[in-house]
Amino acid sequence: MLYKELKNIYKEKRFLDFEFPFEEFYPQLKQFLISEVREGAIYLNPYRFSLAFGYNLPAILRFFLALSDRNGILNQLYKVECTNCGKLYILEWEELRNFICYAGCEEIDDLSNINYMDDIKLIFEINETLLEDVKDHLKEPASSRPMKKIDKSLEEDYTIQEYMNINQIGETSNFYFAEKLNQLTNSMRSRLK
Numbered sequence: 001m002l003y004k005e006l007k008n009i010y011k012e013k014r015f016l017d018f019e020f021p022f023e024e025f026y027p028q029l030k031q032f033l034i035s036e037v038r039e040g041a042i043y044l045n046p047y048r049f050s051l052a053f054g055y056n057l058p059a060i061l062r063f064f065l066a067l068s069d070r071n072g073i074l075n076q077l078y079k080v081e082c083t084n085c086g087k088l089y090i091l092e093w094e095e096l097r098n099f100i101c102y103a104g105c106e107e108i109d110d111l112s113n114i115n116y117m118d119d120i121k122l123i124f125e126i127n128e129t130l131l132e133d134v135k136d137h138l139k140e141p142a143s144s145r146p147m148k149k150i151d152k153s154l155e156e157d158y159t160i161q162e163y164m165n166i167n168q169i170g171e172t173s174n175f176y177f178a179e180k181l182n183q184l185t186n187s188m189r190s191r192l193k
Contacts (some may be wrong), residue, residue, distance in 0.1 A: 001133040002030055005073050020063050028053050031128055032075070033126060037134045044074065064124055073130050079121035105156040
C-alpha cells in the first residue's frame with residue numbers, strides 16, 4: 001500500500017522526484033515507518049528521519065510537508081499549549097481553527113492570545129489506513145524481551161514559522177499548507193476584531 005500511495009503522491013507532485021528520488025526514498029521511508037511503529041511512536045519526527053539517513057533537515061521537513069498534503073500518507077497535527085492553564089493539546093486542523101481551552105482555565109483561552117506562528121508546533125502521524133497496513137506487516141521481534149519504548153516526547157518539533165521559512169524554497173512549496181496557514185491567519189484576525 002505504501003508503494004502505491006507514495007507513487008501517486010510523486011505523480012501529483014513531480015518536483016519530489018528531483019529532490020527526493022523515489023527509488024532512494026521509498027525504501028528508506030518504508031524502513032522508517034516500520035521502525036517507528038515497531039518502537040511504539042505515536043508521532044513521526046522529521047528530525048529522526050533526517051538523522052537516520054543523513055539528510056539535510058530542511059529538505060526532510062519539505063518532504064514531510066509534501067507527504068502530508070491533501071490525502072497524503074501522513075497527517076498534519078498541531079501541538080498547542082494553553083497560555084492560561086498550560087494544558088497541552090494535539091489538534092487536527094479544524095480543531096485548531098476553532099480552538100478554545102476550557103480545561104480548568106479561569107479565562108477562556110483561544111489562539112488570538114498567542115503568537116501562533118511561533119508557539120504552535122506542527123507534528124505528523126501516519127494516516128490510519130497506512131498505519132494499519134504497516135502494523136499488519138510487522139514481524140514479531142526476534143527477542144522474547146519486551147521491546148524498548150522510545151521517548152515519545154515531542155522535543156524536536158518545529159513551529160509553524162519554521163515550516164513557513166522552509167516552505168518558501170523554490171518549486172517545492174506546499175500550497176495546501178500555505179492555504180491552511182492563510183485560513184488560520186484570517187481566523188485569528190477575525191477573532192482579534
